[in-house]
Amino acid sequence: xxxxxxxxxxxxxxxxxxxxxxxxxxxxxxxxxxxxxxxxxxxxxxxxxxxxxxxxxxxxxxxxxxxxxxxxxxxxxxxxxxxxxxxxxxxxxxxxxxxxxxxxxxxxxxxxx
Amino acid sequence: xxxxxxxxxxxxxxxxxxxxxxxxxxxxxxxxxxxxxxxxxxxxxxxxxxxxxxxxxxxxxxxxxxxxxxxxxxxxxxxxxxxxxxxxxxxxxxxxxxxxxxxxxxxxxxxxx
Numbered sequence: 057x058x059x060x061x062x063x064x065x066x067x068x069x070x071x072x073x074x075x076x077x078x079x080x081x082x083x084x085x086x087x088x089x090x091x092x093x094x095x096x097x098x099x100x101x102x103x104x105x106x107x108x109x110x111x112x113x114x115x116x117x118x119x120x121x122x123x124x125x126x127x128x129x130x131x132x133x134x135x136x137x138x139x140x141x142x143x144x145x146x147x148x149x150x151x152x153x154x155x156x157x158x159x160x161x162x163x164x165x166x167x168x169x
Numbered sequence: 170x171x172x173x174x175x176x177x178x179x180x181x182x183x184x185x186x187x188x189x190x191x192x193x194x195x196x197x198x199x200x201x202x203x204x205x206x207x208x209x210x211x212x213x214x215x216x217x218x219x220x221x222x223x224x225x226x227x228x229x230x231x232x233x234x235x236x237x238x239x240x241x242x243x244x245x246x247x248x249x250x251x252x253x254x255x256x257x258x259x260x261x262x263x264x265x266x267x268x269x270x271x272x273x274x275x276x277x278x279x280x281x282x
């Protein structure tokens with residue numbers, strides 16, 4: 057079974073802190089994604105990566121950056137956390153040229169105070 | 170523009186009753202269609218997917234969905250709902266040159282005893 061893990065289930069940070077959210081997949085997927093989920097807004101794509109060191113902005117990249125140094129790991133970085141970044145963050149991965157099916161991690165509930 | 174519409178934000182059904190969740194899409198390329206389910210505090214789990222062939226697809230947990238190209242719809246159905254089906258359901262569409270999925274805003278299902 058494909059497994060996507062996220063470093064924390066719950067995280068509480070203060071405004072202005074630098075925050076790292078880590079995601080690891082164990083199926084050699086080329087593509088990895090970071091989404092933000094808010095009530096009534098569904099899943100919004102922040103960034104995605106289609107290869108090591110490659111990334112593309114999604115629909116809401118402002119205030120976020122990403123890093124992909126190894127194929128299995130995709131990190132989301134909040135350079136200076138703000139209260140409006142309080143949300144559920146979901147990581148996903150998929151194969152290139154496959155079925156477009158994405159496999160999701162359990163999510164990180166981030167609260168910025 | 171590419172989009173997915175789930176017109177029902179919240180649905181309540183009685184246990185044992187039938188269920189239909191609606192999904193309409195707008196997509197330029199041949200669509201690959203998905204339904205995901207999210208239990209409270211969890212990541213998304215794939216229920217079923219449609220790529221080609223038979224327009225009625227079977228998924229896990231007794232769910233099925235029917236692709237209707239003429240109506241640009243991919244509605245999810247279950248003949249008899251169980252209390253454990255209470256969750257949020259997301260429809261998604263992908264395809265073409267991009268590896269991204271476009272998600273609907275979700276339908277929250279409540280099940281009454």
